[in-house]
Amino acid sequence: MGRRSVHTAEELRELILDTSTELIEANGLAGLSAREIARRIGYSPGTLYNVFENLDDLVLTIEGRLLDRLDLALSTVPQSSNPAQTIVRLAQAYLQFTQENPRLWNLLFEHHLPPGRDVPAWYQVKLEGLLARIETALTPLYNHDPASRSRAARVLWAGVHGITSLSTTEKLSIVPSASARDLVDDLVAHYLKGLNERQLAD
Secondary structure (H helix, E strand, O other), X not given: OOOOOOOOHHHHHHHHHHHHHHHHHHHOHHHOOHHHHHHHHOOOHHHHHHHOOOHHXXXXXXXXXXXXXXXXXXXXOOOOOOHHHHHHHHHHHHHHHHHHOHHXXXXXXXXXXXXXXXXXXXXXXXXXXXXXXXXXXXXXXXXXXXXXXXXXXXXXXXXXXXXXXXHHHOOOOOOOHHHHHHHHHHHHHHHHHHHHHHHHHX
């Protein structure tokens, strides 16, 4: 296919990202290829590699934009004087976001970098930023124990993520979409109750 029009470097980058995102939303990671992206945007496959180092670089960039969207969604969650209520709200917002973007969200865990290659520093910063929102909500419970607060945030994130993954992949009937919210609420409530009881015991 001939080139549709002349784009600036930034316009071409956004065109590639938008088209790739549409392909993933429609067909998952398996539907993404340099040839199909090029066909849709009207450029040769080689053009993609003038913009992105490789498909891994392209996918990581899409994942980064998704993490930014999730962070924006979590930033709108109303804060409560009750830390448990705030954490429940964050978990519910997380679940809602993943259910609204199932194939894109699953991309983060379907996509694997080649052996020996670590995620870029900027990617890790985005992940840490999301965890920081949970840590901030936990601060009243762990005001003088940052290490335990950090660990608790990761435990909660891992648990909530497990439920959202089962819900968005639709592979396990034991976690239908309709009950995922209840499971998230129960997980957060019981975990925080355990934390409170342990602190009282200490």
